[in-house]
Amino acid sequence: MKVTCEYAKMGSNHVFVRFSYVIDKLVNQYIKKVYQTLNTKQPKGFIEAYYAYGSLTVQFDLTITNYKAMKKAISLIISDTTITKVTKGNEVIIPVTYNTEFGLDLALASDYLKLSQDEIIDIHSSGKYTVYMIGFLPGFCYLGGLDKRIYLPRKKTPRLLIPKGSVGIASSQTGVYPLDSPGGWQIIGRTNLLLYNPYSEQPFLLLPGDTVRFVKK
Amino acid sequence: MIRQVFLIKNPGIYTLIQDGGRVGYRSFGVPISGALDEKALNQANYLVNNPKGYPGLEILSTGMELLALADCYVAFTGALATILVDKKVVKTYETLLIKKGQTIIIKTLKSGLRTYLGVHGGFVSDVIMGSVSINEQILIGSRLKRDEVLSTCKPFTDVLIKTIKKPVYDNHYKVILGPDNHKFSSKEIKKLFNNSYEVTNKLSRMGINLLGEKISHINGADVLSHPVMFGSIQIPANGQPIILLADGQTTGGYAVIGNICGDDLYKLGQTKAGDIMTFSRSK
Numbered sequence: 001m002k003v004t005c006e007y008a009k010m011g012s013n014h015v016f017v018r019f020s021y022v023i024d025k026l027v028n029q030y031i032k033k034v035y036q037t038l039n040t041k042q043p044k045g046f047i048e049a050y051y052a053y054g055s056l057t058v059q060f061d062l063t064i065t066n067y068k069a070m071k072k073a074i075s076l077i078i079s080d081t082t083i084t085k086v087t088k089g090n091e092v093i094i095p096v097t098y099n100t101e102f103g104l105d106l107a108l109a110s111d112y113l114k115l116s117q118d119e120i121i122d123i124h125s126s127g128k129y130t131v132y133m134i135g136f137l138p139g140f141c142y143l144g145g146l147d148k149r150i151y152l153p154r155k156k157t158p159r160l161l162i163p164k165g166s167v168g169i170a171s172s173q174t175g176v177y178p179l180d181s182p183g184g185w186q187i188i189g190r191t192n193l194l195l196y197n198p199y200s201e202q203p204f205l206l207l208p209g210d211t212v213r214f215v216k217k
Numbered sequence: 218m219i220r221q222v223f224l225i226k227n228p229g230i231y232t233l234i235q236d237g238g239r240v241g242y243r244s245f246g247v248p249i250s251g252a253l254d255e256k257a258l259n260q261a262n263y264l265v266n267n268p269k270g271y272p273g274l275e276i277l278s279t280g281m282e283l284l285a286l287a288d289c290y291v292a293f294t295g296a297l298a299t300i301l302v303d304k305k306v307v308k309t310y311e312t313l314l315i316k317k318g319q320t321i322i323i324k325t326l327k328s329g330l331r332t333y334l335g336v337h338g339g340f341v342s343d344v345i346m347g348s349v350s351i352n353e354q355i356l357i358g359s360r361l362k363r364d365e366v367l368s369t370c371k372p373f374t375d376v377l378i379k380t381i382k383k384p385v386y387d388n389h390y391k392v393i394l395g396p397d398n399h400k401f402s403s404k405e406i407k408k409l410f411n412n413s414y415e416v417t418n419k420l421s422r423m424g425i426n427l428l429g430e431k432i433s434h435i436n437g438a439d440v441l442s443h444p445v446m447f448g449s450i451q452i453p454a455n456g457q458p459i460i461l462l463a464d465g466q467t468t469g470g471y472a473v474i475g476n477i478c479g480d481d482l483y484k485l486g487q488t489k490a491g492d493i494m495t496f497s498r499s500k
Contacts, residue, residue: 008395010395010444011393011446011476011478012478018396049244050244050467052444052468054443055443055444133442134244137355138245138246198346203245
């Protein structure tokens with residue numbers, strides 16, 4: 001698979017690389033691979049890389065390198081990267097209490113989707129999901145692989161407070177709020193599992209590349 | 218060695234310990250945090266003979282009062298504030314020796330928003346993911362409270378008395394276009410550079426919401442969520458710019474018209490509601 005990309009300056013000390021304008025699982029895996037290689041190879045002046053569905057950004061140290069040199073280092077890594085060598089992550093099981101008390105939008109979702117609450121729960125808890133990206137909040141994973149039958153649009157007006165552990169859906173994505181936070185995802189259940197604990201040796205339950213299963217509690 | 222240096226008599230409105238920031242965790246969704254006005258923090262560090270990025274206090278506005286529990290060298294930088302030590306006005310941008318028993322008060326603010334206090338040895342606090350910077354939103358530490366004691370990890374030693382020039386704090390910012398400039402016609406992009414924008418009262422360590430000439434998109438405001446950073450200028454659907462700051466989210470789905478140049482970022486830490494910002498295009 002041939003992946004094309006375009007480069008842009010992001011501020012004075014970041015290189016922005018766009019691989020895709022739309023969600024594409026293969027492209028996302030490819031970006032993950034580039035991200036991993038950057039971290040292993042640590043090109044001269046590399047500070048950190050972070051990525052999303054279709055793009056990646058690299059911060060560099062302006063006192064050691066410059067935009068042109070870092071862009072070159074990234075493009076060399078990209079030209080050496082093939083999609084076949086994706087490193088598989090862990091499989092993480094997340095127990096979820098699905099009900100109307102914790103699933104603030106479960107009843108609405110049932111009306112909207114013309115499915116019973118149990119059907120929604122069965123479909124959501126039988127899927128296998130991949131961590132596409134982490135962003136928005138520490139440990140907030142955007143999980144791909146949602147069954148089309150339970151796609152839900154974001155709420156028109158975001159909630160001011162979504163409790164920590166809430167499991168939600170936003171169009172083709174599902175995910176878990178790691179912290180109390182405002183948000184617009186449709187909430188169908190809640191987990192007690194801590195996805196983020198800054199005081200722990202390993203602050204994050206999920207890492208890029210992990211796969212996730214939700215099980216009904 | 219831990220040496221207690223200050224007792225907080227009054228924490229003021231919002232005082233945080235901040236250092237050079239949390240590096241290497243944005244791929245996990247963790248903002249960089251760190252001093253919003255990093256130049257001021259590092260000038261304070263220079264004045265008290267600390268390396269760059271050492272933890273100092275970031276003091277929002279006025280009202281903070283500290284009692285010195287031991288002799289220590291300090292420096293105040295950042296906002297143009299009236300600072301009293303035992304009721305006498307002291308200089309900012311200069312190394313000061315504070316004696317045990319003296320009281321420091323941040324009294325009035327003439328311009329700017331955040332005063333930085335550096336102490337020789339830096340302030341001691343829990344290191345979380347490589348940084349002591351407090352970020353309440355993500356459960357890392359909390360704002361300083363009355364009766365809290367602040368410590369440094371260095372014994373008392375004399376340091377050279379130095380002064381340093383206060384940098385320029387205008388509200389003009391150089392902007393590097395992209396990465397979503399394809400979402401705007403050149404006419405809309407020019408609006409950012411040909412108009413001034415007012416800082417609204419919607420501002421925090423996460424971002425600054427501006428108000429001014431509306432900037433319209435080609436085909437909607439949203440883009441596929443991508444990395445954003447300190448200094449990213451997002452244009453949401455209402456066409457009013459949002460500038461992300463150090464505690465801002467790591468990825469975002471609003472089109473980013475451009476990013477503020479690194480050497481102008483420090484000024485964002487001193488902007489306050491009602492300030493007028495202007496922008497110019499940079500390569």
